[in-house]
Amino acid sequence: MRVTQRDIAKKLQLSISLVAGVLNERPNVWASEENRKRILNTAKEMNYRPNAAARALRSGRTNTVACLFINSPGQHAIVEVLAETLANIGYDLLVKVMRDHEQAQRRIKNLISRSVCDAVVLWGLEKDIEQSAMLLETEKIPFVVKGHFEESHPYWCQVDFDHIKMMEHTVKYLASLGHTRIAYLGYDHDLVYEHKLLEGFRSGMRSCVGIEVKDEYILTANDDMECTNDDTSVLERELEKILAAPREYRPTAFAMGTGLGAWHTIEKLLAKSGLKLGWEPGDITLAGMGGEDAPLLFGEGYMFKDTDVTNLANIIALRFLPKLLKGEYPESNISLFLPSFVRHASFRLSLR
Amino acid sequence: MRVTQRDIAKKLQLSISLVAGVLNERPNVWASEENRKRILNTAKEMNYRPNAAARALRSGRTNTVACLFINSPGQHAIVEVLAETLANIGYDLLVKVMRDHEQAQRRIKNLISRSVCDAVVLWGLEKDIEQSAMLLETEKIPFVVKGHFEESHPYWCQVDFDHIKMMEHTVKYLASLGHTRIAYLGYDHDLVYEHKLLEGFRSGMRSCVGIEVKDEYILTANDDMECTNDDTSVLERELEKILAAPREYRPTAFAMGTGLGAWHTIEKLLAKSGLKLGWEPGDITLAGMGGEDAPLLFGEGYMFKDTDVTNLANIIALRFLPKLLKGEYPESNISLFLPSFVRHASFRLSLR
DNA sequence: TTGAAAGCGCTACCAA
DNA sequence: TTGGTAGCGCTTTCAA
Numbered sequence A, B: 001m002r003v004t005q006r007d008i009a010k011k012l013q014l015s016i017s018l019v020a021g022v023l024n025e026r027p028n029v030w031a032s033e034e035n036r037k038r039i040l041n042t043a044k045e046m047n048y049r050p051n052a053a054a055r056a057l058r059s060g061r062t063n064t065v066a067c068l069f070i071n072s073p074g075q076h077a078i079v080e081v082l083a084e085t086l087a088n089i090g091y092d093l094l095v096k097v098m099r100d101h102e103q104a105q106r107r108i109k110n111l112i113s114r115s116v117c118d119a120v121v122l123w124g125l126e127k128d129i130e131q132s133a134m135l136l137e138t139e140k141i142p143f144v145v146k147g148h149f150e151e152s153h154p155y156w157c158q159v160d161f162d163h164i165k166m167m168e169h170t171v172k173y174l175a176s177l178g179h180t181r182i183a184y185l186g187y188d189h190d191l192v193y194e195h196k197l198l199e200g201f202r203s204g205m206r207s208c209v210g211i212e213v214k215d216e217y218i219l220t221a222n223d224d225m226e227c228t229n230d231d232t233s234v235l236e237r238e239l240e241k242i243l244a245a246p247r248e249y250r251p252t253a254f255a256m257g258t259g260l261g262a263w264h265t266i267e268k269l270l271a272k273s274g275l276k277l278g279w280e281p282g283d284i285t286l287a288g289m290g291g292e293d294a295p296l297l298f299g300e301g302y303m304f305k306d307t308d309v310t311n312l313a314n315i316i317a318l319r320f321l322p323k324l325l326k327g328e329y330p331e332s333n334i335s336l337f338l339p340s341f342v343r344h345a346s347f348r349l350s351l352r
Numbered sequence C: 001t002t003g004a005a006a007g008c009g010c011t012a013c014c015a016a
Numbered sequence D: 001t002t003g004g005t006a007g008c009g010c011t012t013t014c015a016a
Helices: A005-012 A016-023 A033-045 A052-059 A077-088 A101-114 A126-138 A163-176 A192-209 A234-243 A260-272 A306-325 B005-012 B016-023 B033-045 B052-059 B077-088 B101-114 B126-138 B163-176 B192-209 B234-243 B260-272 B306-325
Strands: A064-070 A092-098 A119-124 A143-146 A157-161 A182-186 A218-220 A253-257 A285-291 A302-305 A334-337 A341-343 B064-070 B092-098 B119-124 B143-146 B157-161 B182-186 B218-220 B253-257 B285-291 B302-305 B334-337 B341-343
Touching: A005 A016, A005 A033, A016 A033, A052 B052, A064 A077, A064 A101, A064 A126, A077 A092, A077 A306, A077 B092, A092 A101, A092 B077, A101 A126, A119 A126, A119 A306, A126 A143, A143 A306, A157 A163, A157 A306, A163 A182, A163 A192, A163 A253, A163 A285, A163 A302, A163 A341, A182 A192, A192 A253, A218 A234, A234 A260, A253 A260, A260 A285, A285 A306, A302 A306, A306 A334, B005 B016, B005 B033, B016 B033, B064 B077, B064 B101, B064 B126, B077 B092, B077 B306, B092 B101, B101 B126, B119 B126, B119 B306, B126 B143, B143 B306, B157 B163, B157 B306, B163 B182, B163 B192, B163 B253, B163 B285, B163 B341, B182 B192, B192 B253, B218 B234, B234 B260, B253 B260, B260 B285, B285 B306, B302 B306, B306 B334
Parallel strands: A064 A092, A064 A119, A119 A143, A143 A157, A157 A334, A182 A218, A182 A253, A253 A285, A285 A302, B064 B092, B064 B119, B119 B143, B143 B157, B157 B334, B182 B218, B182 B253, B253 B285, B285 B302
Antiparallel strands: A092 B092, A302 A341, B302 B341
């Protein structure tokens, strides 16, 4: 059976409290050097490990952090980082997956009242997270959220990509290549990061190119489910329209606020006219979001690495949680991360 | 503060044990209908939740399952399924990530002696898992492993893809298209699944084509790190060699035991000679493993869906764990899963 | 039908 | 330097 403090105490003919005191290095308990050694040694010999449940019950601390994914499939790379980093500071990671914020609310109430964790990480879209986080706030459970709550909840511990800077950086890069007619291609589902990206695009254009962006230069890449039967997607039609514009109005570059799919769509569309992505004369230059695993087909481009989500997990586990778990409040509670902007792999298929 | 049984008892002027008995529906405790209702109602009103630590301490059961990933990055899609399915039967999921089997051994000893979970799922390569599982076996902790231990540990609860059937199926499919000169392309790192795939290939060839496979038809796609500088990889050179063979000896199809990268390599190699993957006359037909996200470039092929790992998680969480957690032993402790064999997405880029 | 009481293993406080 | 003891919230046994 499992070894308890009592077992050690009995074996050494000492009191439990002395054993406990020595094992936990309590400041006001100090055994004679000899007893200290004996306790430590037999604890090791007998392979003593404190019982997690008993300790949790008594101390009220569980040494566990819960990570809740609310309606966000495919984001689980971060559990690896979280689990590993938390293990280093002696914490376990509990993972919960929820479909919507109502389920989340219920589960969180459960978590709280059953006292199964000392802190919570909330992962998902802002609209799904917000209410749950507010619940944790009123219950005074330390928590960190993924998302942009800079305006709505400036005191929450929060982590996200710096979407504004990402697009500013993208524009700056494109501008540095000499582009001035830069269009933006992104999604529009009224999600916070989408607004931030567009904001970054506008401000980048203002500061790097000195231009207020015209509406025609803001394109939407939303998939529309209704016309999957069409041979050309909405995006393709939009792009064809803008590329059909007179030469001097046509954008020479796109700041991308999409996934890789849109890059591929553009590549294939351009290929029809013998064009490719890149930096050579005649090329169209793309840069921005999209850094998934698959390579580009024909051309080249710079993207932010999406595997950098693990960096967010690192920030949470290294910068925020250690403080929060000690009952402290981090000096800076908002962490916006600029992922690395790198050349994306490409098959460089030749066009002819 | 959190509501306890005592709070309810005090409020209703009843004893704690009666309250506890009613709340847990204990068979030998039955309050008067009136008191039963009162207890249930106030418990709900006061939002009573049993304290996890106290319950664990007293009962010795934690209602938690630990999933340990040993040296297996990128496999975390399964936590989503595990977490969700376990939640349905009232269990929490603890996730641990370990670099090697030594770290795993230590962590598992810790888990066991601290009594933090009721069962364990081990995920990784057979050689990394085996020792840890043996530890769990001697400690009589219920566990499920991912991998092939049919021969080495036939009584372990184990789940994996049915790699033999997968390759048999692949060969059968290729044979049904009329192919007889079918080569195998796989890895050779002495991993169990690699051997199983090859075994399946051989047996498929035997039963569907009636041929003992010649060694020249077994190709290895191992990346060799040393010659990244070369413009042609080892795989390319091997393929070129076999495709340069006289027409009547050349394979017309490949059973693939690799990832998608090898498919792309082959596609590009074939493209140089104006060939593509597919089923049309002159095409080379590929089928088998490789089902990652990125589409094919030029041609077509059938692959097993690798997102089907979540099916393994489902089997673990639905078929094995409920039994094991009840202290029972599943009727059938080995579950081999045949993933779906589907046409893979392709850009269908035209070759000219 | 109900209640009293022991005790899971640990922490924390007080006394010697 | 050490030991005693209360009690965290719950389960379980026995008694009323």
